[in-house]
Amino acid sequence: EKTQLYIGGIFPMTGGGWSGGQACLPAALMALQDVNYREDILPGYHLNMIHNDSECNPGIGTNVMYRLIYHPPPKLMLLTGCSSVSTHIAEAAYMWNLMVLAYGSSSPALSDRKRFRTFFRTHPSAVLHNQARIRMFQYYQWSKISIIQETQEVFTSTIEDLEKRAKEANITIATRQSFLSDPTNAVRSLKRQDARIIVGVFYEDMALKVFCQVYKEKMYGNRHVWFIxxxxxxxxxxxxxxxxxxxxxxxxxxxxxxxxxxxxxMRSLDDTPSFSGLNVSQFDEELLIKLNNSDPNDTPGYPEAPLAYDAVWALALALNQTITRLTEKGVNVGLDKFTYDNSTIFREFYRAMDSTSFQGVSGPVQFLSTGDRLTLTQIEQMWDGRYYKIGYYDNKNNNWTLNHSIVRWNGPHPPYDRTLVVEDLRLVSMELYVGMCSSALVAMLAAFGCLVFNVLNRNVRYITMSQPGLNNIAVLGCITCLSCIFLFGLDNSSLSEDQFTAICQARTWVLVVGFTLAVGSMFSKIWRVHRLTTRAREEDKVQFSDVVEAWKLYALLGLFLAVDVIIMTVWQLTNPMTRYALQITCHSQSSISMLGVAAVPNVTYCGSKCIAAGQYLFLYTCHGSGLLRTVARAWHWKANPYPAPSACTYLYTWVLCLITAPVTILISSQQDATFAFTSLAILFCTVITLGLIFIPKVQ
Structure with missing residues (x-):
């Protein structure tokens, strides 16, 4: 007759959390049967288990532990499942020289040897999930993740470890939400935070509530990825x-x-026989018989059943080794003499458990110094309601295999971990550009015609008296200004930085020189007429040639050009213009595409590193003051009997065009409006100017 040995079993058979005992208890009883059948394991002993339901509730589980301890016979070890229960039991068990072996507890907190001195587990720690998750984040280049968790210690410690590993991997935790029983607000907060890559840790019943709310908030599809x-x-x-x-x-x-x-x-990846003699397939067949051939998917704890089976074998082999250790040390005490204050058997039992190593139906079983077990992490993906194995992560060797042909996405590519802001360079519309350039080309041809007319008829008295040379210069100035229209609306999307800078500087030079040629020539003519009228008050007869020689008019125009050249040269050398981008508006949720891409309209413009207010002010002061003085002279002619030359009306037009420059600054964010306004201003000024100068001469 064999001596009876007893262990205690605490199984979560019912309750609102994890009721994995429904499959794990039959697996443990099957292992007890196989152990007792073997003559080479615990010879002369028969191993029994007294068990009860913890309902995955720490209070009830602790009560079960006390009943097992204080009701004889003494129990050599306690088997536990459910992390919240194991935490309370393992923290107190050492006071009775009891070891705790968990088949279904993954809380990382249980790895603390100072707190849980006699704890072992065949179920690996949940931190192994995090190593695989971090590797996937890095592989798909996700550097920003969000977290939602149920408020349980097992999940809190898991997430704390994930945060630590994420920080080491330079991965940002955008937000961390927790809930006790209702995840509604937590899911909504994730949505407000624009969470894309989300890690969720919660029990099965809470997972149903979470993803029901996820469906209602539309936080799934091609913009989101969930890890659970x-x-x-x-x-x-x-x-x-x-x-x-x-x-x-x-x-x-x-x-x-x-x-x-x-x-x-939780199952060996091949059909290699375990130490018990069963391979995975044979184990599953026998377990299904114990479960009355019920659907494994309807039986909680079925995935963890091999861990419960191997847990019984682990303690049996450790007890078997303890017998050998006691014999070698000459301690003539049987295992049946174990009491809660017998430290001799406990110490040898602990050392034997710590060194246990064998092949189980769940794979190799070996414990680390923390009581944890290393194993592979299996990665699966759900598609059309079915899970597909896509890879494994080897926690021991820190490498992984991923079957890329199986991984699928709801969109054309993996989702982005945040709203991807793409610059949408706004260019002048081609229709507007072609229209304005065509108008400018027609105006330039008309100006060239006026130039030819003026040259051919330069000896005509009426034309000779109006200074044809200055008129020619004014026409060239108009043509130069019109050429700026081609530069203002040029497509710069394909231009390099140096090319764009060159165009910025070129169009500024061209416009300034063209303006000076056009306005300066008219200023010279009005100044000459002003001198004539002033002299006429003093003398009865005066010749034009006696007042101002022609070379002085061209010298005055040259002075204007020299001033512009000096200003522009200093500007270009000290504060050159280059490309700058103006973001028009910030993106909103409505502007984000289904793939999580937000196009932000940008407009490129010419600008300087430092604000060129001084240059602008000086340039406008020079040109503006010249125009105003000329207009004042022209206005003064209304009180004189001499007919006002057409240049006066011409100058009024250029004053009107000059004030359009500040307007373009105000509408600079609207590329089409800016180009149209600038182009129309140039066209208006040049065409009206050419008409006022040459139409009377043609007549």
């Missing part, structure tokens, strides 16, 4: 009615389309 826990049953999203979730199965499937899950491999 992978230890839910494959059909977990279909349990909407029994969990009182206000969404249909189809709506849940739509919201979950394309999401990723990470989970530790």
């Amino acid at each position: 826990i992978g230890w839910y049953p494959d059909n977990w999203y279909q349990k909407v009615e029994e969990n009182d979730v206000n969404c249909t199965v189809d709506q849940m499937r739509e919201a979950l389309q394309g999401h990723f899950t990470t989970e530790m491999t």
Whole structure:
């Protein structure tokens, strides 16, 4: 007759959290049967388990622990599941020289050896999820993520580890939301924060509520990627009615389309026989018989069942090694003599457990110094309501394999981790540019015709008296100004920085020189007539040639050009003009495309590194004062008997055109309006000027 040994089992069979005991308890009982069947394991002993339901509730679980401890016989070890329960039990168990072995507890907090001195687990720590997640973030170049979690210690410690690893990987945590029982506000907050890459950690019942709200907030599709826990049953999203979730199965499937899950491999990847003699396929067949051939997806804890099976084998092998250790040390005490104050058996049992290593149905079983177990992380993606394995992450060797042909996206490419702001360079519309350039070309041809007319008829007395040379210069100035229209509306999207800078400087020079030639020539003529009228008051007869020689008129025009050249040269040398971009408006949610791209309208313009207010002011002062003085002279002619030359009306036109410059600054953000206004101003001034000068001469 064999000596009876006892262990305690705390299984979450019911409750609102994880009720994985429904599959894990049959797996553990199956392992007990296999252990007791083996003559080479615990010879002379029969291993039994007294178990009860914790409902995945820390208070109830702790109560179960006390009943197991204080009701004989003594228990050599406690098996636990559900992190919240394991946390309370493992923290207190060492006071009774008890070890705790968890088959379903992933909380990273349980890795703290100072706090949980006698804790081991066959279920890997949830931090292994984070290593795989970080690797995926880096692979797809996501540097900004968001987090939503249920307020449980297992999830809080998991997220704290994720935040630490994300910081080391230069990944920003945009927002972290938590909830206790209702995720509505947390999901809405994620939406307000424009969360795109989202990690969610919560129990199965809360996952249903979260993704129902995700569906309502439209936080899925080609702009979002969700990462959640992978230890839910494959059909977990279909349990909407029994969990009182206000969404249909189809709506849940739509919201979950394309999401990723990470989970530790809980079954060996091949059919290599385990130490018990069973391979994975044989284990699953026997477990289904224990479960009365029910659908594994309808049985909570089915994915973790191999971990419970291997947990029993791990403690059995450790107890078997403890017998050997006690014998080698000459301690003639059987395992059945264990009591809660017997530190001799406990110490050897702990060392044996710490060194346990074997091949289980869940893969290689070996414990680290923290009591954790390393294993592969399995990555899956849901598509059309079905999970597909897309890769594995080797936590031990820090490498991974990913089947890219299986990974699918709701859009043409992986979503961006934030709103991608793309500059939309606004150019002058081609229709407007062609129209204005055509008008300018016609005006230039007309100006050239006027020039030819003036040259051919230069000996005609009426034309000779109006200074044809200055008229020719005025025509050239108009042609020069008209040529600026071609430069103002030029497509600069394909121009380099140097090319654009050259055009900026060229059009400024051309416009200033053209303006000076046109206005300066007319100023010279009016100044000459002004001198004539002034002399005529003093003398009865005066000849034009006696008042102002012709070379003085050209010298005055040259002076104007010299002043412009000096100003422009100093400007170009000290504060050269170059390309600058003006962002017209900030993007809004309505302007963001379905792929998460916001086009921000930009307008390029010529500007200086420093504000060129001084240059502008000086330039406008020179030209403006000259115009005003000339206009004053022309206005003065109304009181004289001499007929006012057409240059007077011409100058009024150029004064009107000069004041259009400040207007273009005010509308600089509207490229079409700016170009049209500038072009029309130049066309108006030049065409009216040519008409006023030459139409009377033609007549």
